[in-house]
Amino acid sequence: MRTELLAPAGDLERAKIAVMYGADAVYFGAAQFSLRAKASNFSLDDIAQAADFAHRHGSKAYVTVNMIPHDSDFEGLEEYLKKLQRFGVDAIICASPAIMALCRQAAPGMEVHISTQQTTLNSPALAWWKKQGAERIVLGREVQYDDLCQIMKKAEVPVEVFIHGGMCANFSGRCTISNLLTNRDANRGGCAQSCRWNYHLYEGQKCLDREDYLLSMGSRDLCAADWLEALLKLDVASLKIEGRMKTAYYLANVIKAYRFLIDEYYNKGEISQTALAYGKQLLARVANRPTYNGFLGGISEESQIYNLPSQVSQNYVASVIAYRDGRGLLQTRNNYRQGDRLALMRPQGQDISFTVDQMVDEDGQQVPVANRPMQRLWVRLPAKADQYCFIKMSED
Numbered sequence: 001m002r003t004e005l006l007a008p009a010g011d012l013e014r015a016k017i018a019v020m021y022g023a024d025a026v027y028f029g030a031a032q033f034s035l036r037a038k039a040s041n042f043s044l045d046d047i048a049q050a051a052d053f054a055h056r057h058g059s060k061a062y063v064t065v066n067m068i069p070h071d072s073d074f075e076g077l078e079e080y081l082k083k084l085q086r087f088g089v090d091a092i093i094c095a096s097p098a099i100m101a102l103c104r105q106a107a108p109g110m111e112v113h114i115s116t117q118q119t120t121l122n123s124p125a126l127a128w129w130k131k132q133g134a135e136r137i138v139l140g141r142e143v144q145y146d147d148l149c150q151i152m153k154k155a156e157v158p159v160e161v162f163i164h165g166g167m168c169a170n171f172s173g174r175c176t177i178s179n180l181l182t183n184r185d186a187n188r189g190g191c192a193q194s195c196r197w198n199y200h201l202y203e204g205q206k207c208l209d210r211e212d213y214l215l216s217m218g219s220r221d222l223c224a225a226d227w228l229e230a231l232l233k234l235d236v237a238s239l240k241i242e243g244r245m246k247t248a249y250y251l252a253n254v255i256k257a258y259r260f261l262i263d264e265y266y267n268k269g270e271i272s273q274t275a276l277a278y279g280k281q282l283l284a285r286v287a288n289r290p291t292y293n294g295f296l297g298g299i300s301e302e303s304q305i306y307n308l309p310s311q312v313s314q315n316y317v318a319s320v321i322a323y324r325d326g327r328g329l330l331q332t333r334n335n336y337r338q339g340d341r342l343a344l345m346r347p348q349g350q351d352i353s354f355t356v357d358q359m360v361d362e363d364g365q366q367v368p369v370a371n372r373p374m375q376r377l378w379v380r381l382p383a384k385a386d387q388y389c390f391i392k393m394s395e396d
Contacts, residue, residue, distance in 0.1 A: 003231075004238040005262055006062070006160065007255050010245055011041040015050040017248045019059045020347045020388045022259030026054055027093060028244065029064035033077060048087040060090040065103075066115040069096055081107040097132060104133055111135040116162065119171045121147065123154040130157040136237060141167060141222065145230065145296040158237030163228065164254055164283075165242025167219035167294060169195035195219075223291035225279055228261050229271045249316045249333075249390050250286040252345065257282035285315055285392070317342060318391040321376070328385050329362075332375040338368050341394035344381055353394040354382040 007023035009015035018026040028050060030042050042050070051061040063084050067073060077099070084092065085107035092110055094100055095117035103112055113136040114120060114129050121140050129137055138160040139148070152159065168175065177194040178186040186192075201208045222242070224231065231239060239262070241254055257279040264275045271279075283291075292300075318330035336342060338359055343351040359367045360378045370377055379391075 002266060003236055003262065005255070005258055006238045006240045007251060008241060008244040008246070009050070009251070012046040012050055014248050014251055016053055017252055017388060018255055019054050019057045021252045021255040022347070023059060023255050025060035025062060025090070025238070026050070027062040027064055029066070033067055033073070033080060034064045044083060047084065047089070051088045055088060061088070062091045062093055062113065063089050064115070065092045065099055066095045066117055068117065069099065078102060078106045081110075085109045091135070093138065100132065100134065113138060113160065116140055117174070119174065123151050126151065126155055126157055126159070136160055138240065140171060142171060142295045144298055145227065148234065152234045152236065160238040160240055161231060161236050162222060162242060162294070163224040163231065163239045163258065165222055167222050169219055220290045220292045221287070222294040223283060224293055224296060225257070225261065225276060225283060227293055227296045228258070229265055232262065232265050248319075252347075252390060253282050253286045256347070286313060288313065315393040316390060317393060318370070320385045320389040320391065321387055323381070323385045326380055327378045328381040328389075330377050330379050330391055332370045332373060332377065335369065335371045337370065341396065343392050343394040344383060344385060345390045345392055346383070346385065347388055351392070351395070352382045353396045
């Protein structure tokens with residue numbers, strides 16, 4: 001079987017974007033039982049719609065139930081799991097043996113995938129989870145490629161590996177910094193990402209730092225594009241993108257990049273340097289932190305820790321919300337003006353560049369500059385577009 005590309009979604013809109021841009025499966029969660037609670041904007045109806053949309057487009061839907069539960073967290077959980085099964089959810093992702101057992105009893109029609117929160121990094125641990133009835137293991141981000149090769153030789157259960165997104169300052173989220181500093185439980189969906197704050201050391205009023213952010217523990221982001229071919233050769237079950245708090249435009253670019261590279265491998269037997277460069281170009285559009293290959297090549301403090309401020313790309317200028325007679329109704333996200341070179345980004349195919357010849361608002365008035373957030377303007381586009389398309393600055 002081909003390796004699955006698994007993508008995140010923070011709401012129904014992003015779930016649809018993930019599927020349309022090539023994700024074989026999408027994962028998401030409701031706030032009550034999920035980590036990344038602030039990113040989980042799914043109602044029960046949204047979950048049902050997302051699962052249906054995914055299935056109609058040949059993809060799967062997984063729901064995260066990956067919190068580390070206290071006694072009070074089990075209230076309503078059994079009924080919630082039963083509803084997920086009725087909605088057609090393909091699997092839950094959980095980190096608790098108790099939640100796994102409850103799902104087995106209450107909703108046996110769903111698979112149970114063991115979350116990266118369990119920091120599974122070795123073959124004996126995989127064998128133990130298989131005995132408990134797990135149908136997939138999400139390995140800890142800390143797995144090294146040499147170890148993964150040995151794991152895959154012995155694995156009797158499908159394995160999932162992270163390839164892109166945020167890294168943690170601790171073992172796969174086993175952290176209480178947020179609890180201590182903000183009283184927000186990182187393992188029950190409330191992580192404040194305290195490790196990414198900028199810390200300074202003071203003695204009285206005197207700052208003792210020798211460098212900026214001396215005590216910052218923020219990690220670079222994971223980008224395993226250079227290791228993708230090696231991972232595909234191992235036949236891991238799933239390659240996972242992190243980012244339920246990311247924007248739709250971020251997801252579209254990242255999913256499109258890995259979809260292109262994975263298809264390149266299966267169609268041609270390898271990922272050429274030209275293809276890899278194109279994939280990296282897509283990924284670079286939305287990078288806001290320095291990236292590295294995680295722990296795949298071994299442990300390296302120099303590559304993991306950084307003290308550079310985040311940089312937010314502004315090449316995304318608008319979303320397409322309607323299309324009629326060769327013109328798109330665009331919702332403004334960043335400034336652009338008449339005469340600018342922009343590009344239409346679609347789920348399939350390369351971007352199409354064009355020059356903005358005219359912008360007209362919904363009252364029919366010409367507008368020379370789009371400089372108000374969420375401003376809606378009609379602009380002539382070079383090809384047919386729909387609500388899954390984006391407008392960005394041209395790279396030609």
